[in-house]
Amino acid sequence: MPVAARSRLDADERVLAWAVTVGDDAVVATPQGLWLPGVERIPWHLVTHVTWSGTTLTVTAAEEVAPGVLQNLPPVSVRLPEPGTVPETVQQRFYGSRRFSARHRLSGGDGVIIVARRVPGVDGLAWYAVYDDPAQRGDPLVVAEVERLLAEAQEL
Secondary structure (H helix, E strand, O other), rough: OOOOHHHHHOOOOOEEEEEOOOOOOOOEEOOOOOOOOOOOOEEEEHHHEEEOOOOOEEEEEEEEEOOOOOOOOOOEEEEOOOOHHHHHHHHHHHHEEEEEEEEOOOOOOEEEEEEEEEEOOOOEEEEEEOOOOOHHHHHHHHHHHHHHHHOOOOOH
């Protein structure tokens, strides 16, 4: 593993898989999250989408913009000429953190995804809403609808 990639890890962080990128950096998967070139570690519960094309790993992460509300960040794509087990490990960790996911159509026409994720080192689940249209987070009627959907999902 390139020294620059190893130096970004916490002292006790265990490496599950890694691969060198086309730019001689590295993608590193650990139990705590995913390290991509030029990006701080992405905790697994904040990874919202992963694709592997056979040569390119594309990861979409989210940030918590309000309690229980995630907003997707732009996807990051990385070419891996010799991916090793990185694609499988990333997909396994991504899907392993997901415990519940449901898409709902909102009265305003757009949708919301309600998700429950396991957070490494934390008991229980973290519940989130991901709005299709972030502007709807300011509509009190839509917010009440989403809060109801979250509560109903948590009762399942």
